[in-house]
Amino acid sequence: MKRKPKQIKEPAGRILRDLFRQPAADFYAQPMLHINCYGQVQVENCREILLYDSSQIRLDMGRWEVTLYGDGLELCAASRGQLLLRGRVLRTEFSYKEGQ
16 A cells, blocks of 8 residues: 655745745846736836837847837836836837847
8 A cells, every 4th residue: 555755844934924025135126017908018127218119119128128019109108117108019029138
């Protein structure tokens, strides 16, 4: 008859501590791209806008460059940490930058 391997149970305190611990210090400074289906794109912590017109926008996101292609793309708001883009996004292209 086969024996079942013993399951090692972690203490509940450790599980709760790991569940509610703070993320790494640079977690909130990482570039983020949020695209919703109503034609709005929110970008956080973008380094630079490399190209912008009504049909495309190319963004430097650190290790990546992101290009959004679409119709009627309009940069609605730009602040130090965030960009808000509206329009009809048809395609998104990601390219990795070597040596970063």
